[in-house]
Amino acid sequence: MSPKPTYEELEKRIADLERGALEQAKESKRVQEVYLSLLNSSADAVVIYDLYGRTVHTSPAFTDLFGWTLQELKGELIPFVPESEKDATSEIIRDLLASGKPCRNFETRRYTKDRRLLDVSMAASLYLDEEGNPAGVLSILRDVSEKKLLEAQLLQAHKMEAVGTLAGGISHDFNNILQIISGYVQILLLNMSSSDPDYYKLQTIEKAAQKGSDLTKRLLIFSRKVEAELRPVDLNHAVLQVVRLLERTIPKMIQIETNLASDLRVINADPLQLEQIMMNLGVNARDAMREGGRLFLQTSNVALDETFCRTHVGSRVGEYVELKITDTGHGIKPELQEHIFEPFFTTKGIGEGSGLGLAMVYGIVKNHGGYINFESIPGKGTSFHIYFPILSVEAELFVPDDRKKDEVLGGKGERILVVDDEVLLLEMVGDLLTRFGYVPIMAESGERAIEILQGEKGLIDLVIMDLSMPGMGGYRCMKEMLGMKPDLKVIIASGYSANRNVRDTLKSGASGFIAKPYHYNDMLRKIREYLDWQGQERRGNTLAL
Structure with a gap:
C-alpha cells in the first residue's frame, strides 16, 4: 500500500491540474479563434446552426451576399428558404443528422434580405462538441447565379444555332418546291387571257407562292443564310425614316418618342435590314399596347466591357452603337421569355402573326456581328437593346441607287x-x-x-x-x-x-x-x-x- 501524499504534494498536484486546465482552455480558445478566423476569411457564405436550426454564427461573406448581420440572426431561424425549396432542404438536413455524411454541391435557391432570389450551391456537415456529440450544422453557400445564367444563355445559344441550321435547310428545299409551283403558274399565265375565268385563280396561286417565298426568306435571315449588304449607315437617319413609317401604321393613341445621340458613330449595316428590325419591333410594340401607350426609340454610343460580356453570352468587348426600343405594353411573361426568338413561336392568335418577326430580328443582328438582349416586366413593358459594332474607319454614307431594270429580251437559239x-x-x-x-x-x-x-x-x-x-x-x-x-x-x-x-x-x-x-x-x-x-x-x- 502506497503512502498517502503529503499536503505539499497534493497542493502541487492541484496546481499542476489547474495549470493544465488553464493551458487546455487557452489552447481550446486559440483553436476556436483560428477556426472562426478561417470561417470569417472564406469567400463563400458560412453559417453555423445549432441542432434546432437557430443561428450560432455567420461569416462576413454571408452578410455581404445575403444582407443580414450576425446580430440580426443570432439565435434565430434565417428566413431565406423559398417555399419551393423547403422539402428538398429538409430532406438533406435529415439525411445529414441521421448518417453524419456531409452534403456537397446541393444546388438550391435562397432569398436575400431584400427578397432577391439567388441560385446557390450548398455544402453542409455536422460539427461536434468537446465530447464528440453532434452540436449543430455548418453550412457553406456559394452564389452560382452568374454561372447558372451563363449556362442558360449558352444552352439557348446552342439551341438557336441548331434551330437556325434546321431552318436554313428547310428553307432551301422549300424554295425549290415554290420555284416549281410559281414557275408553272407563270408559264400558264403567259398563254391565258386576263378574261379567262381561271386567270384570277392562277394569280392567287402565284401570290400564295410569293407569300411562301417571303416566309422562307425570313427563315433564311434567322438562320443567317443571308448575308447583309453592309455599307456605312447613320442609324439616326434610319430611325427617323422608320418613325415616319410607323406613324402611318400604328394607332394614334400610341405616342412615338425619340432620343437620338447627336454624336452617334457610323455603323456598317444593311439599311433594309435595319428597317426590318425596327418595323418588326414597332409592330410588336403596337400589338402589346392595344389601349395606347408610348413607343420610345433611343440611340447612343456605348462600350461593352469584359464585365458585361462575361454575363452576356454572345457579346464581345468593343465599341458599339446601341439602339434601344421600349414600349409600355403588357410585357412578356417570364416563362415565355426564353422562347421569343425561336422561329414560329408567337403569343398572338391564329392568323395574327407567323412567329418569325423576332426570329428574323435575332438573325439580322447576329448577321451584323451585333448583340441583342431585352428585359420585360409583365404589366409595365419591354425594352430591346441592340448593339451594332461601330465602323472604325471613315467612309461615305450609303445613298440609295434607283436604277431601272433593263427590258427583257428573248433568246436567239443559245x-x-x-x-x-x-x-x-x-x-x-x-x-x-x-x-x-x-x-x-x-x-x-x-x-x-x-x-x-x-x-x-x-x-x-x-x-x-x-x-x-x-x-x-x-x-x-x-x-x-x-x-x-x-x-x-x-x-x-x-x-x-x-x-x-x-x-x-x-x-x-x-x-x-x-x-x-x-x-x-x-x-x-x-x-x-x-x-x-x-x-x-x-x-x-x-x-x-
Whole structure:
C-alpha cells in the first residue's frame, strides 16, 4: 500500500491540474479563434446552426451576399428558404443528422434580405462538441447565379444555332418546291387571257407562292443564310425614316418618342435590314399596347466591357452603337421569355402573326456581328437593346441607287445547260427557256453536267446551276467546268440567298446569282445580260439580285 501524499504534494498536484486546465482552455480558445478566423476569411457564405436550426454564427461573406448581420440572426431561424425549396432542404438536413455524411454541391435557391432570389450551391456537415456529440450544422453557400445564367444563355445559344441550321435547310428545299409551283403558274399565265375565268385563280396561286417565298426568306435571315449588304449607315437617319413609317401604321393613341445621340458613330449595316428590325419591333410594340401607350426609340454610343460580356453570352468587348426600343405594353411573361426568338413561336392568335418577326430580328443582328438582349416586366413593358459594332474607319454614307431594270429580251437559239437535282424543276425551267427562244440541256447532277460539257464543250453558251446537290455538289462541278472552258458563263440559282458559300463561289468564277423562287422575268433578264456581256471580265462579278 502506497503512502498517502503529503499536503505539499497534493497542493502541487492541484496546481499542476489547474495549470493544465488553464493551458487546455487557452489552447481550446486559440483553436476556436483560428477556426472562426478561417470561417470569417472564406469567400463563400458560412453559417453555423445549432441542432434546432437557430443561428450560432455567420461569416462576413454571408452578410455581404445575403444582407443580414450576425446580430440580426443570432439565435434565430434565417428566413431565406423559398417555399419551393423547403422539402428538398429538409430532406438533406435529415439525411445529414441521421448518417453524419456531409452534403456537397446541393444546388438550391435562397432569398436575400431584400427578397432577391439567388441560385446557390450548398455544402453542409455536422460539427461536434468537446465530447464528440453532434452540436449543430455548418453550412457553406456559394452564389452560382452568374454561372447558372451563363449556362442558360449558352444552352439557348446552342439551341438557336441548331434551330437556325434546321431552318436554313428547310428553307432551301422549300424554295425549290415554290420555284416549281410559281414557275408553272407563270408559264400558264403567259398563254391565258386576263378574261379567262381561271386567270384570277392562277394569280392567287402565284401570290400564295410569293407569300411562301417571303416566309422562307425570313427563315433564311434567322438562320443567317443571308448575308447583309453592309455599307456605312447613320442609324439616326434610319430611325427617323422608320418613325415616319410607323406613324402611318400604328394607332394614334400610341405616342412615338425619340432620343437620338447627336454624336452617334457610323455603323456598317444593311439599311433594309435595319428597317426590318425596327418595323418588326414597332409592330410588336403596337400589338402589346392595344389601349395606347408610348413607343420610345433611343440611340447612343456605348462600350461593352469584359464585365458585361462575361454575363452576356454572345457579346464581345468593343465599341458599339446601341439602339434601344421600349414600349409600355403588357410585357412578356417570364416563362415565355426564353422562347421569343425561336422561329414560329408567337403569343398572338391564329392568323395574327407567323412567329418569325423576332426570329428574323435575332438573325439580322447576329448577321451584323451585333448583340441583342431585352428585359420585360409583365404589366409595365419591354425594352430591346441592340448593339451594332461601330465602323472604325471613315467612309461615305450609303445613298440609295434607283436604277431601272433593263427590258427583257428573248433568246436567239443559245444553248443553256441547266443543272439541278430536282427533276420537276428541270422540266419547268426547260419549258420556260424553250418558250423564250433558248435551247435547254438538262443535267440532274454535277457528274452528268461534266459529261455533257465534255461532249459539247463549244456548244454550251451558259450554265444555270444549283449549289446544293448530292454527289460532287455544285461548287466542285463549277470549278471543273471552268477548268474545261474558262470563259463559260455560270449563273448560280439557289434556294439559299446570297450567303457566304454563294459569294465564295462567285469569287471562284461564277458570273452571277439569282435566288429561288424567282420570277421568269428576272431569270430571263439575267440570262440575256450575261449572254450580251461581251469583251468584259466575266469572272468574279456579281449582278444585283
